[in-house]
Amino acid sequence: xxxxxxxxxxxxxxxxxxxxxxxxxxxxxxxxxxxxxxxxxxxxxxxxxxxxxxxxxxxxxxxxxxxxxxxxxxxxxxxxxxxxxxxxxxxxxxxxxxxxxxxxxxxxxxxxxxxxxxxxxx
Numbered sequence: 001x002x003x004x005x006x007x008x009x010x011x012x013x014x015x016x017x018x019x020x021x022x023x024x025x026x027x028x029x030x031x032x033x034x035x036x037x038x039x040x041x042x043x044x045x046x047x048x049x050x051x052x053x054x055x056x057x058x059x060x061x062x063x064x065x066x067x068x069x070x071x072x073x074x075x076x077x078x079x080x081x082x083x084x085x086x087x088x089x090x091x092x093x094x095x096x097x098x099x100x101x102x103x104x105x106x107x108x109x110x111x112x113x114x115x116x117x118x119x120x121x122x
Contacts, residue, residue, distance in 0.1 A: 034057045065116060069116055072112070072113055073109075076106045082102075083099055083102055083103070087099075
């Protein structure tokens, strides 16, 4: 059972506002992803508590993009590890055209990841 609230803690004022169906779907998604009990808790947090602690809440599209970004960055790491292993295995290793191509590809993938992050974090 919930603890009893004092008169000062009780919420008695109702605030209503209109939104589109798409906005409501997005709000519900953000509430669910943020582990809030209800939309009121989410909105109170966004309005009053955001300055205390930064929390990034993503909608479905951004969450999917971030998972894709994580996958791409992991692939880059694997490629760079393979290249560094080859380079460290031989004392006189010379960078081949395929190694240069691998480095260019890794650089391009990292650049795309950075652009995507900048888009969602602005």
